[in-house]
Amino acid sequence: MAVDALDTRILRLLIERPRTSVREYARLLGVARGTLQARLDRLERTGVIAGSGPYLSAAALGHPVLAFVHIEVTQGHLDEVGDALAAVPEIIEAFSITGAGDLLTRVVARDNGHLEDVVQRLIRLPGVVRTRTEMALRERVAHRMLPLVESVGRDAADRTR
Missing domain, CATH: 1.10.10.10 (Winged helix-like DNA-binding domain superfamily/Winged helix DNA-binding domain)
Structure with a gap:
């Protein structure tokens, strides 16, 4: 649009x-x-x-640990694993991806032990082959849309000139 x-x-x-x-x-x-x-x-x-x-802030809700969990799925089971992820409240986003792994999830946890429990729950899901977890250390750029909005607006203005 x-x-x-x-x-x-x-x-x-x-x-x-x-x-x-x-x-x-x-x-x-x-x-x-x-x-x-x-x-x-x-x-x-x-x-x-x-x-x-x-x-909402997951950290303020008592879940300050943020991790990205890559999930490798048995071929043909992507939809059922994706559906199962929706039942895990600590998963705040999940995407099917290209590259290493099939799914990338954004996971929050109370502490490292809780994160391990969540990852173990993911590993036990039918169709999950393996996971790889990367922990976020510090947010460098917060979720934002304004720079993109301004860029799209400039591009639109350039096209009308």
Whole structure:
């Protein structure tokens, strides 16, 4: 979906001021409330805006250990292993991947012992051949979308010139 300069400004405000009202966004952007609402509806309908919930901290929820667990799966069992991962609450993301392994999971834990317990649970899942775990030491770049939004907006502006 093409994102134009106004969309970029809207997305920036949503990221920087997520608890602001639609009326206030419209005022800040200098557009009619109806125009803003139509843009927001389109951005949601096309999947650019994929959610609006709060960003939660696993560390503040008592799970400060973060690891990435690569899972190798028996051929033909990717879907069933993927479905089984959804039942493990410490897995906060899982992706099928190329390269070494078949799945990459982002796992949080209370401590190293708890992480080991989670990994052992994964190893016991039917269809799992082996796992490889890499622990995160420090977050260097927090999850972010604003630089990408701004880049897409600049590219769109360049195409219209």
